[in-house]
Amino acid sequence: MSTPPQAVQPDGIPAATVVVFRHGPAGGPPELLMLVRSRNMAFAGGAAVFPGGRVDEADRTLARTLGHEDEDEAAHRIAAVRETLEESGLAIGLTGQIDAVRAAHARMLLLEQGELAPVLAAMDWTLDLDALLPFARWHPINERIPRVFDTRFYLADLGTGAVDVTVDETENTRLFWVTAQQALARADAGELNVIFPTRRNLERLARFPDFPAAAQECAAIPVRKIVPFFEHRDGTPWICIPDDCGYPVTGEPIESAQRA
Template sequence: MTSPTAQPIPQAATVLLLRDAPDGGAPEIFTITRHASLAFSAGVSAFPGGRIDSADALPPDLWDGTDLAAWGRLLRLEPDAAGKVLAGVVRETFEETGVLLARNRDGTPVSADLLSDWPEDTRQQVEDQEMDFGALLAEHALRPDPSGLRPLSRWITPEGPPRRYDTYFFAAALPEGQLPGTLSFEGIASRWTTAAEALADFQAGRHRLMPPTWAQFRALLPAQSVADALAQAGTIETVQPTVVAGSPRQIIGFTDAEDYALELAAGWPPSEE
């Protein structure tokens, strides 16, 4: 009997928005607590992002000034595919937080005043695909701006679960003058936290972290500023963990997987604080 043809794993992209702490300590990272009713990663703390879709095939002129061939080499993708990943992380960040990683045609950053003048339902219309994201940018003479993005890693969901994703993780400084706004329906809460605080909350059971999220926080522990964190990024490592048979919560095949399992066990069941 011929086995069915394997379906391609959907691509996704997510971003760690960073800002320097007011006291000059370790950089803070924006996280979202995902709604408990979601079909994927319900109830966990995560970063803004989501699935790459057809809306991310932007017209070529919107990439003027961006070297998609260079990005393709960095992400190990064809230039057009790299463009879709970059557009996806810009679009998803805008949909989920209102932060727009974009610039004007002259290269200057998008104005926070311009964004505040847009109708309140603009983000929702983009998310519902009632408004084309590329058309929105073009209407306001904007370009997606991936220049501030730094690739961190690429994680592919283990075999077994019905929903799998091939996800690219990026870091980026929060654009000057912009702040995350009202969350989309996917988020029930948000916060700025340092890597050390996020990991401590995970160990105590106060916040749930999936292995990729935990690994990004772990990698950022040495960073003492946003500039430091961005300087450490830039090399894509593909991680494809596996689930231990008979133990769905035990995931192996990534750096420090044993530490993750120990910290997960220490915080389970979750704290009621």
């Protein structure tokens, strides 16, 4: 059993990301929305990741107006909704009159305003934070970079595949739909750069035949903060995670691991 060492970890920058599911073609495995970050970005430049970003103070301000029992959790889900709309144009975790034209207008407003609250008011939309299911929480410690994120991962179901997405062309250079297994295969072929946490999550996501199966696991396995740790196996340094968090692969040699 892989057990992390007991050590005090520095605080990370609060962030949220969401794995958006859509039905696979012809009843195949679900497809997931991924994006490729600009190589100019300080964190995970050039890597294929899921939509997301840091939690802003405006997200916390909006969370306080909701009367949610956990304002911090609500702020993270709001950040996931906001970042997904900004980066892809998809309106998830929202209710009201929503179609492609209105979603595009809301995205334009968000880019102008920089926060979600005025967009909700203008579009007459309300938040549906229960549509985002807590899946994981990762807080990698990387001594090579000054900014380390404490990221909560959520799952959301888009259902139909008849949805257009467009890249924001600032932080990201490409948006695409892919099954988890296809993403892993492309990473193995050198076609995608996938960092350690993303690879572990793709391996876990590849086991789900549909969104209900993923939701069932979300309900069964409580989210724990995952802090990767290092250990030696037969003289070889490995980067590892605890083996009781729902992941089928819990480590790999540091030499092959892609780190941000």
